Amino acid sequence: MNKCEGCGAILQSTNPIKEGYIKEFVKNQYLCERCFRIQHYNEYKRVTKENSEFFQNLEQIKQTKALTILVVDLFHMNQNIQEIVKHCSKNLILVFTKRDLLPLSVSDEKLKSYSSVLGISAKETVLISAVKNKGLDELYQLIQTHKTSEHVYVIGYTNAGKSTLINHMIQHYSDFKRTITTSMLSSTTLGMIEIPLSSDFTLVDTPGILEEGNICEFVTLADLKRILPKKEIKPITYQVKQKQSIVIDHLARIDSENNNLTLYFSNQLKIEHFFRKKETNLKPYLIHVKENEDIVILGLGFIQVSKEETLTIYTLPNVSVYTRKRLI
Ligand SMILES: Nc1nc2c(ncn2[C@@H]2O[C@H](COP(=O)(O)OP(=O)(O)O)[C@@H](O)[C@H]2O)c(=O)[nH]1
Numbered sequence: 001m002n003k004c005e006g007c008g009a010i011l012q013s014t015n016p017i018k019e020g021y022i023k024e025f026v027k028n029q030y031l032c033e034r035c036f037r038i039q040h041y042n043e044y045k046r047v048t049k050e051n052s053e054f055f056q057n058l059e060q061i062k063q064t065k066a067l068t069i070l071v072v073d074l075f076h077m078n079q080n081i082q083e084i085v086k087h088c089s090k091n092l093i094l095v096f097t098k099r100d101l102l103p104l105s106v107s108d109e110k111l112k113s114y115s116s117v118l119g120i121s122a123k124e125t126v127l128i129s130a131v132k133n134k135g136l137d138e139l140y141q142l143i144q145t146h147k148t149s150e151h152v153y154v155i156g157y158t159n160a161g162k163s164t165l166i167n168h169m170i171q172h173y174s175d176f177k178r179t180i181t182t183s184m185l186s187s188t189t190l191g192m193i194e195i196p197l198s199s200d201f202t203l204v205d206t207p208g209i210l211e212e213g214n215i216c217e218f219v220t221l222a223d224l225k226r227i228l229p230k231k232e233i234k235p236i237t238y239q240v241k242q243k244q245s246i247v248i249d250h251l252a253r254i255d256s257e258n259n260n261l262t263l264y265f266s267n268q269l270k271i272e273h274f275f276r277k278k279e280t281n282l283k284p285y286l287i288h289v290k291e292n293e294d295i296v297i298l299g300l301g302f303i304q305v306s307k308e309e310t311l312t313i314y315t316l317p318n319v320s321v322y323t324r325k326r327l328i
């Protein structure tokens, strides 16, 4: 049974709408049609997968007691991660990735210390930017130190940046000419993909868990492109007074009565400060936030406040909106 090198799905030539489809089997060609199109034409196709299968995967990995690398997107850090940690082996390295997206002025130590807020007791915590090659050497060394068997598993939410990280490891530490498919859509990796990185260990890429309530699942591709930040986020502070709102494109609105709000959102989104309008099609969420907390609109971004207040956040239905301890 051959697997697609890009997404790990089992290759088949019988059903074009099922995963792993390939027109015909050609010797030494192991890329399904979907991966070929994503890799060569930047074409995207949404795939929806059930989480139950992925949680079973995690349990199997846990039982092997192998070293596990949990990849967490710094831009989307929150307590939900416990649902994954529950299924993790104790031999865990925590990777906070996409460091390049958060302001450089924030200290690395501060970001790393957030692992205790999330309640994750990992052997090590590493800050990574795959695209800037930051932290790769440190991670490589830590894998060598902590691995207990040949296989080292890379797990996390979908879109956290697992496959991108592995691709950069391949480029740096092996002679392999291979690229795992990555994309801004969820569920790009569909099966386990083994990458023998050196003679001593094999990295295993895994399909990510879908995080419930993430706005990325509910928007068009055009919106998704603007929601996902591509470079360092420049936070902007607004002094919001009575009957005023901050409007984030057509995706969210924040009604506050008197506060300084610092917004961490993709610079490609249009943010405006208005006198409040009555009508909006978005769904209201009443949020009580303390001075030492952020408000998170899952998948979209987060907001710091200067004082305690009950605000109304409007966004799309089914998107999670909640508070967490301040990240920055
Ligand atoms: N800015 C930035 N983007 C990243 C980084 N790593 C991954 N990404 C982006 O995050 C998205 C998801 O990446 P992917 O590797 O497919 O995630 P996976 O589902 O965890 O395998 C892609 O659009 C990547 O380009 C990083 O270090 N910095």
Ligand SMILES: [Mg+2]
Pocket (backbone or CB within 6 Å): 159, 162, 163, 164, 181, 182, 188, 189, 206, 207, 208
């Ligand atoms: Mg992937």
